[in-house]
Amino acid sequence: MKAYEVENTMNILSIENITKSFGDRSLFDRTSFYLQEGEKAGIIGINGTGKSTLLKMMAGLEEPDEGSVTIANHVVCSYLPQHPLFQEKDTVIEAVQRRCKAEESQIKSMLTRLGVTDFEAVCGSLSGGQQKRLALVAALLEASDLLILDEPTNHLDHDMAQWLEGQLKSYTGAVVMVTHDRYFLDSVSDRIVEIDKGKIYSYQANYAGFLELKAAREEAALASERKRQSVLRKELEWVKRGARARTTKQKARLERYEELKSASAPAVDGKVEISSVSTRLGKTTVEIDHVSKAYGDKVLIRDFSYIFLKNDRIGFIGPNGCGKTTLMKILTGEVLPDEGKIVLGQTVKIGYYAQKIDEMEMPSGKRVIDYIKDVAEYVQTQEGSVSASQMLERFLFEGKDQYGLLSKLSGGEKRRLNLLKVLMSAPNVLILDEPTNDLDITTLAILEDYLDSFSGIVITVSHDRYFLDRTVKRLFAFSEGGVLKQYEGGYTDYKIRMRQEAEEKENLWSTGSQGAGKAGKSKADAYEKEIAPQGEAEQNKKNSWKQSDKKLKFTYKEQKDYEVIEGEIAALEETISSLDEQIMKAATDFVKLSELTGQKQQVEQDLEEKMDRWMYLEDLKARIDAQ
Numbered sequence: 001m002k003a004y005e006v007e008n009t010m011n012i013l014s015i016e017n018i019t020k021s022f023g024d025r026s027l028f029d030r031t032s033f034y035l036q037e038g039e040k041a042g043i044i045g046i047n048g049t050g051k052s053t054l055l056k057m058m059a060g061l062e063e064p065d066e067g068s069v070t071i072a073n074h075v076v077c078s079y080l081p082q083h084p085l086f087q088e089k090d091t092v093i094e095a096v097q098r099r100c101k102a103e104e105s106q107i108k109s110m111l112t113r114l115g116v117t118d119f120e121a122v123c124g125s126l127s128g129g130q131q132k133r134l135a136l137v138a139a140l141l142e143a144s145d146l147l148i149l150d151e152p153t154n155h156l157d158h159d160m161a162q163w164l165e166g167q168l169k170s171y172t173g174a175v176v177m178v179t180h181d182r183y184f185l186d187s188v189s190d191r192i193v194e195i196d197k198g199k200i201y202s203y204q205a206n207y208a209g210f211l212e213l214k215a216a217r218e219e220a221a222l223a224s225e226r227k228r229q230s231v232l233r234k235e236l237e238w239v240k241r242g243a244r245a246r247t248t249k250q251k252a253r254l255e256r257y258e259e260l261k262s263a264s265a266p267a268v269d270g271k272v273e274i275s276s277v278s279t280r281l282g283k284t285t286v287e288i289d290h291v292s293k294a295y296g297d298k299v300l301i302r303d304f305s306y307i308f309l310k311n312d313r314i315g316f317i318g319p320n321g322c323g324k325t326t327l328m329k330i331l332t333g334e335v336l337p338d339e340g341k342i343v344l345g346q347t348v349k350i351g352y353y354a355q356k357i358d359e360m361e362m363p364s365g366k367r368v369i370d371y372i373k374d375v376a377e378y379v380q381t382q383e384g385s386v387s388a389s390q391m392l393e394r395f396l397f398e399g400k401d402q403y404g405l406l407s408k409l410s411g412g413e414k415r416r417l418n419l420l421k422v423l424m425s426a427p428n429v430l431i432l433d434e435p436t437n438d439l440d441i442t443t444l445a446i447l448e449d450y451l452d453s454f455s456g457i458v459i460t461v462s463h464d465r466y467f468l469d470r471t472v473k474r475l476f477a478f479s480e481g482g483v484l485k486q487y488e489g490g491y492t493d494y495k496i497r498m499r500q501e502a503e504e505k506e507n508l509w510s511t512g513s514q515g516a517g518k519a520g521k522s523k524a525d526a527y528e529k530e531i532a533p534q535g536e537a538e539q540n541k542k543n544s545w546k547q548s549d550k551k552l553k554f555t556y557k558e559q560k561d562y563e564v565i566e567g568e569i570a571a572l573e574e575t576i577s578s579l580d581e582q583i584m585k586a587a588t589d590f591v592k593l594s595e596l597t598g599q600k601q602q603v604e605q606d607l608e609e610k611m612d613r614w615m616y617l618e619d620l621k622a623r624i625d626a627q
Contacts, residue, residue, distance in 0.1 A: 018067030029198035040175040042185045045195035047412025047440040051178045078144035084135035088124030099138035110137045129155030149177040157319045182466040209597040281428040284345030291340035302482035318478025324461040351427025355434040364407035375424045395420045428456035436464035465491045572607040
């Protein structure tokens, strides 16, 4: 469907012709938004454009300056704020029960799934991330027809985010959410709503479809502008020839010229732009030498060693509380290890983008430009010397915004400004702890491009699967007991490897069960026999001859899949090629374009699944042939 300022239809939520400003900052300019039953809409836009404000108006917590917000009589809303507040003395269970009427057993079950297990802990002792998860549980368990979620994936690890995807996809009501998680948007949303220059635009697509449709909208707008400029040049030539406005026809032509001249060109999106800024990195970089760290009985890091190479792109993943941030703080010297040491080369200059900004670091009374000038008034980039003011402009702080107070900035704008401050220090080792929290998608995309050309080491902790796929070349995953396991590639490569390991274990169970030769034994029993050390028990010795000649082989289904899968992959690739041609021809038919884009997304998903299966089968075939 064509991007448009939405027209009224049968809906459960209507926001009509709203205007909203805070001081001299205008967020919305006579724009409208409508939501139908069962829709799952993701709201995106640059930080500071009013995403959270829009959600608050939907939830009845903010009023527009002009216009109306109407919710259908039967609709019950459940709202997750970006920064929830609880009564400090309430226990975890009490806090959730204040917000929803769910059974205690349901609350405990969902809290446990989100990593909160101390139900008697008081809210005042919880971290911001834990409190956000309490609020998420309350929002999900409240009986509602409309879920309004502000950054629901913040402070969720990868498994939690995937679990939440499943919850929202199976939710029968409507969902409106603000999130920066692009894979999450792709999986859950069937509509993307963009806030851009005070207007609201709607795209009937997930995030991938939105990118294509927005590109088509912008290209159409630019084509119209090119046509306007062409006509304007011809009219200008006519005016310059001194034609007299004597006739009605000539007057009309002059009026047309004035109208064309006064028309506005399509606004171009502001983009965060910054050239790579870093200092030279010497031969010795950063070395982690047998580092261990524990708090009480909880071991976070056990005997971890790694030498970072120049231009390394390393990601650290694991469940919340496993020790990722602690390791980053050990690297910066903020926390000391219990054992081992960190060796830093003499030329190493660390830039640390922390998960949480210290309020003391961003005093509310300081001006934006002074905050940056505290680091440097000029910085050397690939383009030459660039001033603090020019760098601020590239980070979308223009003109009078640079002289505004930090207290006037939104949470996302503060994060963007803090990121600029870190980059302005010209580090050659960049440590990013959850950089995707509170940064808008536009800023993330430019940060990812920046990291492509960054001449130094990048170390990141992130729960954002897309960001990890885009930026890292090697992952370390925290496992039980503080052990870190190394995996090559990004997050998707890691998940494929995890799936392969699980399938390999499943195959080992299966072959072990056949070799054991005893009815009634479970797969787990057979697996234990297969891997039990020889000589551990006499019974194992007696059974060993039964297993020695048992070889890996395809199951019936695996054999059939192996025979046809390459043909299936080729057919899917041909289908995608055909759809690409149809999409090119339908560039101006937005309804057809949306339909074809949806078909292409489904075929691409099928192709990805087939490729995963093909990789597994090829790996298994190679091991079978090697026997």
